[in-house]
Each structure stands twice: as C-alpha cells, then as structure tokens.
Amino acid sequence: QVTLKESGPALVKPTETLTLTCTFSGFSLSTSPTRVSWIRQPPGKALEWLARIDWDDDEFYSTSLKTRLTISKDTSKNLVVLTMTNMDPMDTATYYCARANDDSDDAFDVWGPGTMVTVSS
C-alpha cells in the first residue's frame, strides 16, 4: 500500500524558513520513473504546485517561487524535504506531498493527508 504523510511546524513567523518532510512507504524514490511533488492549498482556494523531485535527482520548481524553494530526498529513509525561505502570511496553506509515475500518466495518484501551516507573528 502506497502512503505519504507530511510533517512540519503548524506555525511559523514571517521571514522564517519553513521545513516540511514527506515520509512515504510502499514505493521507492530510487526506482524509475517515480517522482514526488509538493502542492499547497490556501484555505478555501485552489491548489498550487510548488516543486518536484525525481527518482534520478532531477528537481523542478514553480517559476514564481523558485528562488524560495529547495526540494531534496533521502532515498534510504524514504523521505522528501521541502524548504521555503522568507515565509509570509500569504504562504498560509495546507501543504501536500503527492506521488506521480508513468502508471498515472504523470498525474498525482496518491496524496498525503496534508499539513496546515499558518504564518503569523
């Protein structure tokens, strides 16, 4: 069974750096062609894709947030980490990690439950 779960702080202050961890099971991120993305959703709003890391370490970022984001993986621990610098109240959202592979034609076939992050002083 494939599962993903996000973890991280529920509250961060403006200008701080957010670090989120996605811990997964049931698949390997060292196996082609698996990839994991981070996606966020402000309360009551639409989904926004943030970043993706592939089985071969390729990294891709949202063009509007690229300067603030870093994605990395630890294949031995089955986890993916996203850092976002210079947090702002506009970054308040539920953050999801999700898997994609060629079986789902690059759609996100399994999602974590999400973790809510509030940015406030």
Added chain:
Amino acid sequence: ERVMTQSPATLSVSPGDRATLSCRASQSVSSNLAWYQQKPGQAPRLLIYAASTRAPGIPDRFSGSGSGTEFTLTISSLQSEDFAVYFCQQYNDWPPYTFGQGTKLEI
C-alpha cells in the same frame, strides 16, 4: 503557463442527477489532463487521468472526455458521496503544473 478555467464555480444538483463539469485550458494541453475530487478536510483524490482514463477503484459513473483545450467530467448518477469540490489539472506544459480553481458540487 497554462491557465485552467473551470465552470461553473458551483453546480447545484440532486442525487440521481447527471452532472457535467467543464475545464478549459488557455492553450492546448493535448490529453494531458487529470480530474481530482476533494472533500472537506481531505486531500484530493485522483479520479481521471489522460483526460478519460479512470484511476483504479473509481466507479464507472465518473467519465472524462475532451482534448486540446476543452474537457468535461461527467458524473452519470450522483450519489450522496459525490458532493465535493472537483479540480482539473494539466501536466502537458510544466513547470508549473497548473490546476483549475475548482467546481463545487452541492445538493
């Protein structure tokens, strides 16, 4: 960046009705389109990928169609558990992957 526009924003229907949700892309995304269902407090769930292929375990009352810039998600006979928000997403031209703003299906 491909902009995805969904209509209507809210669709009021009754159980047993047929629901038709639309998604339009600002430029062609071929058939590289997915539909997701999201219930309150839950993560999105993949329903349809490649515009018309149901994801594993998705009931056959859900169907997708379209290509290029115009797409449709049809729910043939609404069940109570289908009342949710539905998002379309393109994965043809990325980064970034882009989502529509959602259609809320309400009773």
